[in-house]
Amino acid sequence: MxxxxxxxxxxxxxxxxxxxxxxxxxxxxxxxxxxxxxxxxxxxxxxxxxxxxxxxxxxxxxxxxxxxxxxxxxxxxxxxxxxxxxxxxxxxxxGNGYPVKELNGRNILLVAGGVGFPPIKSLLLYLLKNRKAYGRIELYYGAKTPEDLVYKKELKEWNKRKDLKVRVTVDRATEGWKGHVGVVTTILEDVEVDENTLAFMCGPSIMMKFVTLKLKERGLSEDRIYASMERLMECGVGACAHCNIGNVYVCKDGPVFRVDKLFKLVEKPW
The missing domain is CATH 2.40.30.10 (Translation factors)
Structure with a gap:
């Protein structure tokens, strides 16, 4: 076709x-x-x-x-x-999607910012459908204000689960907000990582930059962090060259990249 x-x-x-x-x-x-x-x-x-x-x-x-x-x-x-x-x-x-076949038995950290949530939600639903195959699953999500949070109903449902940790934050609180206030990295301060942990993130470039730094600070190496990159795409098959990073195309070779490989492609991916 x-x-x-x-x-x-x-x-x-x-x-x-x-x-x-x-x-x-x-x-x-x-x-x-x-x-x-x-x-x-x-x-x-x-x-x-x-x-x-x-x-x-x-x-x-x-x-x-x-x-x-x-x-x-x-x-x-x-x-x-x-x-x-x-x-x-x-x-x-x-595109390539997440390396789901490599996740069995792993502890999974999911970090989303703003409307960068959809690919993370897609992965989360996959993990929950096969829940017994994985270790800890933790979701960290941040938005500008409480009104800007997406998937509010789902967040409430996920928060009730005993087999999933959910942390939500907003940059700016509005009237009635009783949750955490601060950028998404502030809810990663006490995140636990080990040699069995993998992290997946999607959101604004500046968020992914500082999430990477925070996760490295917590002991997670770049080869265990994956970023879903947002770039201008037009054709979807790598023909128009609008979404290239170095010598690869986000729509064809991505949009999911392991962070260590991302830095080999371009000095400043964010």
Whole structure:
């Protein structure tokens, strides 16, 4: 099949997550195989406008999938005007995804910032589905304000689990907030790591820079930290060269990179 031709998909649900963030759930118009690894990406087409890249998130239904959008440009603004029943185009999945086959028996740290949560959520759902295969699973998430937190309902549900540690923080508290206040690294101060620990992060570049430094300070080496990189992507197959880091392409060779390898590609990846 031609990777440049999008498959038609119908929106089955649109959920507001935050003032400028929505989650879109879709189902393909024609029955279609759509197997993906957590951390992979898809290209979403708004016909007549353009397309943009988003992380794929599974749902409880095997033939329905989600992606979360922050309204920041032409395509995302067009997406925000769509409603349940509207048709979009989907290309993908693209990229490498997380090394899920290497995670058995590991202690897993997940760190997300802002709307960098979707790929981390995708990995978390995978881990929880196969929970007995892993050691400790810990989720650390930060946003600017309580209103900017995404997946609020899911966070409450995850927080009730005894087999998952959840820590949430906001940069700025607003009225009624009783949780932690501070950037995401402040909830990593007492994180425990050992030789069996792997960390996965996604969020703003500045966040990933300081999360890497904090995890190294806590004893985790760069070869056990993975970053999901956000770059401008247009084709999804490494042909347009818009998303290159050194001599590799985020859409094709990433978006997930081990941090030690990232620093070999470019001096300042953040």
């Amino acid at each position: 031609n990777p440049y031709i999008p498959k038609l998909a119908r929106l089955v649900k649109v959920k507001k997550e935050a003032p400028d963030v929505k989650t879109f759930r879709f189902k393909f118009v024609e029955k279609s195989k759509f197997n993906f690894v957590p951390g992979q990406i898809l290209m979403v087409t708004v016909f007549g406008i353009g397309e943009a890249t988003f992380g794929i998130v599974p749902t409880e239904k095997r033939d329905e999938y989600e992606f979360t959008v922050k309204k920041i440009g032409t395509v995302t603004s067009a997406l925000f005007k769509l409603k349940k029943g509207d048709v979009i185009g989907i290309r993908g999945p693209f």
